Amino acid sequence: MTAHVHYELLHTCKQSGARLGRVTTPHGSFETPVFMPVGTKGTVKTMTPEELMALGSEIILGNTYHLYLRPGEGIVGEAGGLHRFMNWPRSILTDSGGFQVFSLKAINKPSEDGVIFRSHIDGSKHLFTPEKSMAIQQTLGSDIVMAFDECTVWPIDKTGARQSLEKTARWLERCVNAWDHDKPQALFGIVQGSTYADLREESARLTTSFDLPGYGIGGLSVGEPAALMNDMLEALMPHMPSHKPRYLMGVGSPDYIADGVLRGVDMFDCVLPTRIARNGRVMTSEGDVTIRNAVYKRDFTPLDPACSCYVCQHYSRAYIRHLLSVDEILGLRLTTWHNLHYLMQLMQSIREAIRNDRFGSFHAEFMALLAEQARSRR
Amino acid sequence: MTAHVHYELLHTCKQSGARLGRVTTPHGSFETPVFMPVGTKGTVKTMTPEELMALGSEIILGNTYHLYLRPGEGIVGEAGGLHRFMNWPRSILTDSGGFQVFSLKAINKPSEDGVIFRSHIDGSKHLFTPEKSMAIQQTLGSDIVMAFDECTVWPIDKTGARQSLEKTARWLERCVNAWDHDKPQALFGIVQGSTYADLREESARLTTSFDLPGYGIGGLSVGEPAALMNDMLEALMPHMPSHKPRYLMGVGSPDYIADGVLRGVDMFDCVLPTRIARNGRVMTSEGDVTIRNAVYKRDFTPLDPACSCYVCQHYSRAYIRHLLSVDEILGLRLTTWHNLHYLMQLMQSIREAIRNDRFGSFHAEFMALLAEQARSRR
Numbered sequence: 001m002t003a004h005v006h007y008e009l010l011h012t013c014k015q016s017g018a019r020l021g022r023v024t025t026p027h028g029s030f031e032t033p034v035f036m037p038v039g040t041k042g043t044v045k046t047m048t049p050e051e052l053m054a055l056g057s058e059i060i061l062g063n064t065y066h067l068y069l070r071p072g073e074g075i076v077g078e079a080g081g082l083h084r085f086m087n088w089p090r091s092i093l094t095d096s097g098g099f100q101v102f103s104l105k106a107i108n109k110p111s112e113d114g115v116i117f118r119s120h121i122d123g124s125k126h127l128f129t130p131e132k133s134m135a136i137q138q139t140l141g142s143d144i145v146m147a148f149d150e151c152t153v154w155p156i157d158k159t160g161a162r163q164s165l166e167k168t169a170r171w172l173e174r175c176v177n178a179w180d181h182d183k184p185q186a187l188f189g190i191v192q193g194s195t196y197a198d199l200r201e202e203s204a205r206l207t208t209s210f211d212l213p214g215y216g217i218g219g220l221s222v223g224e225p226a227a228l229m230n231d232m233l234e235a236l237m238p239h240m241p242s243h244k245p246r247y248l249m250g251v252g253s254p255d256y257i258a259d260g261v262l263r264g265v266d267m268f269d270c271v272l273p274t275r276i277a278r279n280g281r282v283m284t285s286e287g288d289v290t291i292r293n294a295v296y297k298r299d300f301t302p303l304d305p306a307c308s309c310y311v312c313q314h315y316s317r318a319y320i321r322h323l324l325s326v327d328e329i330l331g332l333r334l335t336t337w338h339n340l341h342y343l344m345q346l347m348q349s350i351r352e353a354i355r356n357d358r359f360g361s362f363h364a365e366f367m368a369l370l371a372e373q374a375r376s377r378r
Numbered sequence: 379m380t381a382h383v384h385y386e387l388l389h390t391c392k393q394s395g396a397r398l399g400r401v402t403t404p405h406g407s408f409e410t411p412v413f414m415p416v417g418t419k420g421t422v423k424t425m426t427p428e429e430l431m432a433l434g435s436e437i438i439l440g441n442t443y444h445l446y447l448r449p450g451e452g453i454v455g456e457a458g459g460l461h462r463f464m465n466w467p468r469s470i471l472t473d474s475g476g477f478q479v480f481s482l483k484a485i486n487k488p489s490e491d492g493v494i495f496r497s498h499i500d501g502s503k504h505l506f507t508p509e510k511s512m513a514i515q516q517t518l519g520s521d522i523v524m525a526f527d528e529c530t531v532w533p534i535d536k537t538g539a540r541q542s543l544e545k546t547a548r549w550l551e552r553c554v555n556a557w558d559h560d561k562p563q564a565l566f567g568i569v570q571g572s573t574y575a576d577l578r579e580e581s582a583r584l585t586t587s588f589d590l591p592g593y594g595i596g597g598l599s600v601g602e603p604a605a606l607m608n609d610m611l612e613a614l615m616p617h618m619p620s621h622k623p624r625y626l627m628g629v630g631s632p633d634y635i636a637d638g639v640l641r642g643v644d645m646f647d648c649v650l651p652t653r654i655a656r657n658g659r660v661m662t663s664e665g666d667v668t669i670r671n672a673v674y675k676r677d678f679t680p681l682d683p684a685c686s687c688y689v690c691q692h693y694s695r696a697y698i699r700h701l702l703s704v705d706e707i708l709g710l711r712l713t714t715w716h717n718l719h720y721l722m723q724l725m726q727s728i729r730e731a732i733r734n735d736r737f738g739s740f741h742a743e744f745m746a747l748l749a750e751q752a753r754s755r756r
Contacts (some may be wrong), residue, residue: 048711075700318453
């Protein structure tokens with residue numbers, strides 16, 4: 001199969017083994033490790049595409065489940081695909097919908113064929129199969145398409161975890177077969193196996209036996225302790241091909257990102273920075289700040305005194321707190337902008353550290369800083 | 379008193395008598411007729427200051443009542459005034475709070491001293507007087523400060539209207555006396571008199587007897603027919619000094635603006651364009667469009683095919699309808715942006731027509747177009 005997405009390993013950090021790479025898609029290229037802002041319903045909440053590009057975003061994520069329900073992938077297709085529909089000229093990765101339909105626990109019905117679920121909007125019944133997920137994502141026209149997998153909850157017993165990873169592998173084969181190889185899109189398989197090192201290795205073997213342009217790592221950051229996630233990444237990575245990008249799905253907190261990079265992860269996504277922003281929580285060099293708190297009522301300093309972003313250059317904590325207090329949309333825009341800037345800057349610092357063979361020190365210092373901030377908040 | 383705001387009459391349309399002028403404040407200057415977007419709570423809803431400036435906005439309005447309640451004018455003052463608090467470097471006009479506290483009908487208690495009202499937020503009791511309104515607006519630091527007046531409802535009997543305009547005149551004297559003449563701000567008096575031509579003339583005489591840098595026209599566009607509003611403007615204008623700007627308060631629909639300009643009005647404000655935008659209604663060269671309607675689900679044309687704005691250059695009706703359907707903030711941003719662009723462009727066209735001595739024709743053609751659009755919608 002012709003690969004429409006290429007990964008180039010630019011440099012391996014001599015101090016830590018962390019990877020600096022470059023991914024090229026039909027809509028551009030970007031350096032990794034990369035953080036992908038989540039545009040659930042065809043928009044990264046509150047932001048225009050131009051603003052995202054100004055922040056340095058080169059790739060965003062779209063959610064197949066949500067776009068399938070509204071507006072329906074057919075309308076997106078008629079618009080010329082998701083890029084044109086939402087005015088985003090750079091790369092897009094879509095998930096398979098698997099994570100969402102498995103999250104609808106009470107109403108989904110998994111079988112070998114796929115998952116029957118009820119829409120969270122109107123309760124209508126729908127069936128997602130590997131073939132259906134592929135068809136929807138092809139219509140959406142994303143650059144990177146994720147395989148339809150069965151994501152396990154945590155904890156799950158080993159038998160359940162094994163069944164899930166085996167089903168995921170069978171579904172991957174169906175995804176590959178359903179795949180239209182002529183479309184300028186790349187299919188990524190997904191490794192499962194919950195928190196069992198041998199199952200992760202088994203899943204990696206099964207998944208990478210399909211020679212795909214990249215691989216997702218699913219079923220982590222779903223409630224298990226950070227140390228366990230890191231153990232799994234360490235067990236898994238020796239079995240992942242070094243010339244393909246590795247995408248740790250659903251991870252976006254600064255500490256987890258740093259931990260993932262240290263263990264060879266290249267791509268991350270999470271709603272965290274944008275979701276906590278809308279709850280009035282901002283990420284700063286001094287730790288998270290809940291800007292809604294009354295203590296900031298008369299605080300005329302920026303969200304983060306060390307930050308160079310548009311928001312921190314022009315607005316005070318007192319103003320942003322006021323906006324959030326009176327439910328003004330600009331408040332949500334400013335906190336979102338700032339949090340995305342924080343994460344994009346963190347990724348840039350991480351890439352610089354790898355380039356300069358000092359990511360081991362960077363990681364140690366960064367984790368010590370976060371621990372210190374957590375202590376001082378207690 | 380030193381005037382901190384100057385009006386220069388640049389040109390009177392030979393065809394219609396409409397006025398092209400220039401207002402200069404401590405924060406810049408702008409041509410009139412001008413439309414002032416409303417930034418009720420220290421933000422023009424959904425917009426950044428930079429976006430407003432990109433649309434050509436030179437002056438915005440702030441609401442004294444709302445800012446007094448939240449965050450409190452003290453905090454705005456500590457921030458260095460409203461300009462700095464909200465990052466708006468150009469001109470600001472604040473209303474007096476009078477319109478809002480009189481709108482709180484059930485709970486306000488007007489007296490000669492002022493108005494006792496209950497906050498719409500927590501029911502707490504407050505007293506607004508002319509002196510209090512002046513003090514708040516001075517703390518906010520707006521460039522143009524409106525006198526505290528008694529705005530009449532419509533209809534009102536002649537005795538009531540007369541009492542109100544006389545009280546407004548007595549309060550204006552108190553505003554002038556309470557005024558700190560050293561502050562770089564200008565106080566505008568307000569003409570009342572409801573829909574009685576002789577009372578309008580009487581109020582104009584009383585109000586302009588204070589030699590103020592500008593005058594508001596209040597108590598119109600409060601439910602009376604358009605023809606009656608126009609009659610009042612015609613009765614009033616001969617008694618307004620030609621070397622001072624005239625601000626028709628709360629008027630922002632395209633037809634009323636055109637009618638006002640024809641009768642010599644220089645300044646307008648209204649929440650209309652931004653409010654209807656958030657309800658999914660956009661102003662276009664083909665008339666208003668309710669973009670939420672299902673008929674636009676697959677309409678991949680711009681909001682207004684004749685529009686050159688950022689929104690119309692990059693997004694389809696189908697996309698914006700989708701955003702509004704799924705409650706995405708970007709949808710509200712795009713409709714607001716477009717509507718403000720529409721009004722700013724209308725004002726520019728109006729100024730060009732006056733400059734070229736053809737505003738009479740412009741007005742006639744514009745009103746005919748609106749009438750035609752209303753007919754075809756029936």
